[in-house]
Amino acid sequence: MAKLLRNPETLEKAKAEIEQTIGKGKPIEETDIPQLPYLQAIVKESMRLHPPAPLLLPRTVETDVEVYGYNVPQGAQVLVNAWAIGRDPSVWENPSSFMPERFLDLDVDVRGRDFELIPFGAGWRICSGLSLAIRVVPLMLGSLINSFDWKLEGGIKPEELDMDDEFGLTLQKAQPLRVVPFPV
Numbered sequence: 375m376a377k378l379l380r381n382p383e384t385l386e387k388a389k390a391e392i393e394q395t396i397g398k399g400k401p402i403e404e405t406d407i408p409q410l411p412y413l414q415a416i417v418k419e420s421m422r423l424h425p426p427a428p429l430l431l432p433r434t435v436e437t438d439v440e441v442y443g444y445n446v447p448q449g450a451q452v453l454v455n456a457w458a459i460g461r462d463p464s465v466w467e468n469p470s471s472f473m474p475e476r477f478l479d480l481d482v483d484v485r486g487r488d489f490e491l492i493p494f495g496a497g498w499r500i501c502s503g504l505s506l507a508i509r510v511v512p513l514m515l516g517s518l519i520n521s522f523d524w525k526l527e528g529g530i531k532p533e534e535l536d537m538d539d540e541f542g543l544t545l546q547k548a549q550p551l552r553v554v555p556f557p558v
């Protein structure tokens with residue numbers, strides 16, 4: 375929601391997609407999500423820039439291994455920086471720009487298959503709530519977009535909205551998002 379209020383033209387495009395596909399103000403069902411590629415692209419782009427678990431979960435190396443010329447000894451604790459991977463300029467064009475459009479023609483998924491986008495981790499210990507989350511997050515976001523018009527509180531302009539992250543085991547928005555909903 376913060377990304378959309380910071381980028382009103384993206385919010386308008388998402389709204390238009392939902393209105394054309396489902397109808398203004400109508401409730402969205404889980405089965406509608408595959409028909410909403412732009413909404414899904416917004417979720418991917420938000421997770422690329424702000425992965426909720428920025429360092430995934432720590433791993434311990436079982437045996438000595440060499441990775442790209444680096445020796446990683448048995449017993450070492452390894453943290454995978456999904457936040458940095460999502461902003462790597464050698465992988466992503468204009469990495470810090472919020473551009474959901476980049477995913478419309480890009481076959482990159484969040485299910486742990488494409489290592490450039492791993493908000494749910496990958497491998498044996500991949501998030502076990504992934505199937506639930508990838509259904510619920512677009513459903514929730516789409517419902518918020520289609521049920522209300524949104525305004526930033528206190529006359530704040532979109533470009534003034536603070537988008538800093540606060541780092542920890544999970545990633546939080548440094549400043550809370552304050553918005554006023556208006557029923558459509």
Ligand code: HEM
Binds near residue numbers: 427496507
């Ligand atoms: C947008 C929502 C979510 C995100 C981005 C997310 C992300 C993650 C990440 C990054 C990990 C660590 C994976 C790794 O280190 O490779 C993880 C683990 C886990 N997640 Fe999620 N998660 C989400 C929602 C959920 C939900 C809804 C549930 C449960 C209903 C859940 C349950 C778990 C569990 C149990 C683990 C530990 C798995 C293990 O260590 O074997 N997550 N999640």
